[in-house]
Amino acid sequence: MTEPMIRLDRLTKRFPRQAIPAVEDLSLDVPEGEIVILVGPSGCGKTTTMKMVNRIIEPTSGRIELQGEDVTDANPDQLRRRIGYVIQQIGLFPHLTISDNVATVPRMLKWPSGRIDARVDEMLELVGLDPSLFRDRYPKQLSGGQRQRVGVARALAADPPVMLMDEPFGAIDPITRERLQNEFLRLQEEIRKTIVFVTHDIDEAIKMGDRIAILRDRAQIAQYDTPEQILSSPADGFVEDFIGSGASLKRLNLVRARDYHLSEWPTADSDGDRGEMLADLRRAGKGALLLLDAQRRPIRWLRARDLQRADEPLDRIGLEVRAVVSRQATLADALNEMLESRIGSTVVVDGRGAYLGTIDIDIIMAAVDTMRHSAREASLAELGDEHDRQDTGA
Amino acid sequence: MDFFTYLGGNYNDLLEQTLEHALIVLVSVAIGSVIGLALGVLTYRRPRQRTLVLSVTGVFLTIPSLALFSVMVSILGLGTQPVIIALTMYSLLPIVRNTVTGLLGVDQAVVESAQGMGMGRWQRLRRIELPLAWPVILTGIRVSTMVLVGIAAIGAIVNGGGLGQDIFAALARVGSPAALNLALGAFFAIILLGAVLDALFLLLSRATTSRGIR
Numbered sequence: 001m002t003e004p005m006i007r008l009d010r011l012t013k014r015f016p017r018q019a020i021p022a023v024e025d026l027s028l029d030v031p032e033g034e035i036v037i038l039v040g041p042s043g044c045g046k047t048t049t050m051k052m053v054n055r056i057i058e059p060t061s062g063r064i065e066l067q068g069e070d071v072t073d074a075n076p077d078q079l080r081r082r083i084g085y086v087i088q089q090i091g092l093f094p095h096l097t098i099s100d101n102v103a104t105v106p107r108m109l110k111w112p113s114g115r116i117d118a119r120v121d122e123m124l125e126l127v128g129l130d131p132s133l134f135r136d137r138y139p140k141q142l143s144g145g146q147r148q149r150v151g152v153a154r155a156l157a158a159d160p161p162v163m164l165m166d167e168p169f170g171a172i173d174p175i176t177r178e179r180l181q182n183e184f185l186r187l188q189e190e191i192r193k194t195i196v197f198v199t200h201d202i203d204e205a206i207k208m209g210d211r212i213a214i215l216r217d218r219a220q221i222a223q224y225d226t227p228e229q230i231l232s233s234p235a236d237g238f239v240e241d242f243i244g245s246g247a248s249l250k251r252l253n254l255v256r257a258r259d260y261h262l263s264e265w266p267t268a269d270s271d272g273d274r275g276e277m278l279a280d281l282r283r284a285g286k287g288a289l290l291l292l293d294a295q296r297r298p299i300r301w302l303r304a305r306d307l308q309r310a311d312e313p314l315d316r317i318g319l320e321v322r323a324v325v326s327r328q329a330t331l332a333d334a335l336n337e338m339l340e341s342r343i344g345s346t347v348v349v350d351g352r353g354a355y356l357g358t359i360d361i362d363i364i365m366a367a368v369d370t371m372r373h374s375a376r377e378a379s380l381a382e383l384g385d386e387h388d389r390q391d392t393g394a
Numbered sequence: 395m396d397f398f399t400y401l402g403g404n405y406n407d408l409l410e411q412t413l414e415h416a417l418i419v420l421v422s423v424a425i426g427s428v429i430g431l432a433l434g435v436l437t438y439r440r441p442r443q444r445t446l447v448l449s450v451t452g453v454f455l456t457i458p459s460l461a462l463f464s465v466m467v468s469i470l471g472l473g474t475q476p477v478i479i480a481l482t483m484y485s486l487l488p489i490v491r492n493t494v495t496g497l498l499g500v501d502q503a504v505v506e507s508a509q510g511m512g513m514g515r516w517q518r519l520r521r522i523e524l525p526l527a528w529p530v531i532l533t534g535i536r537v538s539t540m541v542l543v544g545i546a547a548i549g550a551i552v553n554g555g556g557l558g559q560d561i562f563a564a565l566a567r568v569g570s571p572a573a574l575n576l577a578l579g580a581f582f583a584i585i586l587l588g589a590v591l592d593a594l595f596l597l598l599s600r601a602t603t604s605r606g607i608r
Contacts, residue, residue: 056510080512091507095525095604105511138606154511164510 003068004029005162005194006053011062013048021060022048023219032161035188035195037209040242042200045219050164050198054083066162081105084155084163084193088170090147092139098124098150099135105158123153126190128183145176152184156191165197169204181207182328202243206231207253207330214239227254251371252332252364257325257348260367262357265290265345268302270314278307288343291318296354298324298347324349327356331367334359400575408560412583415556416591418549419542422478426485427535433486434493434531435519444494451486459484459548467552477546477554484545485538492534496527529603536595543588547580557583 006029013023023045030036038046051057053064055076063072071079092101099120106116121131127149139147148168155163168184169177185208188195199205205212206227213224216238223235231247231254234240243250266284268277268291281289281304288301291314302318309317323341325334325348334346338361345358401408433451437443459480466476500523508522524531550558557580564576600608 054510056506077512077514080510083510085507085510087503087507087510089501089503091501091503091505093504093508093522094501095606097606104508104513108512108517138604140606151507 002032005032005067006030006196007065008049008053009063009065011049011052011059011064013045013052013057014060021218023052026062026219026221028213028221028224030194030196031211032194033192034210035197035208037205037212038196038198038215039200039202039205039212040215040219044215044217046198046215047166049215049219050166050196053162053164053196054080054085081109081158082160082162084160086151086155086163086165086168088167090151092147092150092154094139097136097138098142101139101150102154102157104154109158119157123157126156126187127153129153144172145180148172148180152187156193161194163193163195165195167199168197170199178329178333182326182333184208186328203250203253206250207332214242249332249368252335252367253330255331255367255371256327257329257331257334257359258327260331260359260363262348263345263360263363265347265358267292267355270294270299274307274310274314277302278304281307288318290321290347290355291315292355295352298349298355301343319343321347323347326351331359331364335364395571395575397575397578401579404579408579408583411555411557411559411580412587415543415546415584416587418474418477418481418554418556419539419546419591422481422542422546423485423535423539425478426482426538427489429482430486430489430534431493431531434490434497438494438497447490448487448494451490454483455487459545460551463548463552463554472553474554476552477549481542481546481549485542488534488537488541489531490534492530492537493527496530497523499530500526525604526607529599529607532595532599532602536592539591539595540588543584543591547584557587
């Protein structure tokens with residue numbers, strides 16, 4: 001393995017007046033460009049561990065290396081300007097505008113002001129906020145999801161190689177959280193930062209992590225591995241319990257819509273003829289047509305009986321399209337949406353919201369089968385020759 | 395002589411005393427703000443020192459003003475100087491208390507994210523904590539100012555100047571018609587001065603508080 005971006009070497013943290021150390025003798029390498037998740041029950045020391053990386057909490061003993069350099073005794077303020085930091089409450093500065101918030105670290109690094117202005121706009125665009133709309137607003141004028149994005153933009157502004165994220169999506173409603181998670185993964189494909197990410201939610205860990213460190217008391221590593229490995233071969237009972245039941249359902253968090261061949265659904269254009277649509281619908285043998293607008297964005301589900309009504313325009317009849325996910329969404333997201341949809345299919349759209357295809361229950365079942373099969377293969381291969389077991393199948 | 399005739403004749407004197415009164419109050423509040431802010435900033439994270447400072451400045455406020463002025467005069471002699479020192483002492487408690495309350499009220503997540511971005515202790519204080527605590531601190535300064543407008547009148551007894559001069563003149567002539575006019579003139583001037591200063595503080599607060607926390 002090449003040099004890790006972050007190396008924690010036998011870190012220990014004892015808080016004053018506490019008998020048991022919060023973190024004891026922890027060694028962990030974080031490879032460059034990966035999202036490493038620290039996950040574990042509350043009080044396991046995961047946040048303490050993360051905060052020792054930028055020395056918000058000073059370790060009692062042990063060493064911290066960043067890009068091969070020992071930073072255990074470096075100037076903490078200089079160190080922190082090289083490390084992005086996003087906490088659960090986000091902690092935007094309420095008295096400063098969004099652009100001043102994002103410009104914080106570049107200003108401390110004394111960038112020229114033209115470069116700072118350009119960087120602020122670039123960062124806001126990167127997280128999907130229109131700079132001309134948001135630059136001069138104050139945090140209180142933003143929704144929770146928008147604040148979270150500004151928090152990420154602010155952490156990325158000085159282009160630090162490393163980001164620390166402490167339950168960054170923890171305080172956000174489930175629907176927005178899912179969208180932000182997907183956006184963040186798309187973003188990470190571009191920026192390729194080394195990220196240490198703390199969560200208590202194993203599902204989030206499986207979804208977001210390239211690697212997961214499952215921690216138990218005193219930040220002892222129960223298992224440090226890829227999500228696939230942790231799900232298919234948990235190291236011990238603790239990990240098994242922590243993953244919880246339904247490991248094969250959780251594997252749906254590992255695969256994304258874009259990795260699958262989507263189903264084609266019969267579609268109709270909003271300026272089409274109703275008679276032809278009805279004929280198309282009969283030919284397709286589905287319950288409804290998917291009506292697209294001029295930008296090919298899904299707008300309505302049109303059933304046969306909707307099409308037979310001539311009294312209302314097309315975009316007012318039929319059912320609203322509720323179950324829509326992006327290409328980055330996992331099959332678990334798609335399944336979630338599907339369960340709420342009356343049509344039984346989730347529509348997949350691209351970044352601009354245009355229709356790509358659909359995911360139905362057959363795709364999900366096939367994915368579960370494939371994963372179960374490959375997990376079984378893997379564990380059989382591990383068991384090896386000593387147990388010469390035959391897979392009798394069903 | 396009725397009050398309005400009196401007012402017409404003594405308008406200039408009254409205005410001069412009012413301005414003098416305002417000056418004494420504002421100088422004292424300014425000194426008190428510098429000292430009070432410094433004490434608040436130095437002690438807000440240290441519970442024991444904080445309690446000590448708040449108790450001592452609290453005790454200042456309980457000393458009767460006449461007594462404090464007398465003590466000051468025996469040290470410094472007659473004049474404006476002892477009055478300003480005594481008034482400064484009275485101004486401290488609201489300013490220190492509001493500085494501490496304001497700074498402790500800043501969201502810890504905001505402070506931590508500032509720290510996490512590499513702001514040092516002083517930068518954090520200057521750029522994050524003080525601006526966020528500012529409306530509360532300014533309220534403390536405003537309360538002190540209002541308290542001092544009243545107490546400053548007593549300062550005239552040690553030749554401190556201000557609207558107290560007319561009040562003591564009135565006291566010396568109790569029973570004469572001039573006494574009532576003198577007292578009423580000072581009375582209304584003090585109320586008016588208080589109202590004007592209060593309005594100025596509201597404007598100052600609007601002008602110096604970020605739109606993001608208003």
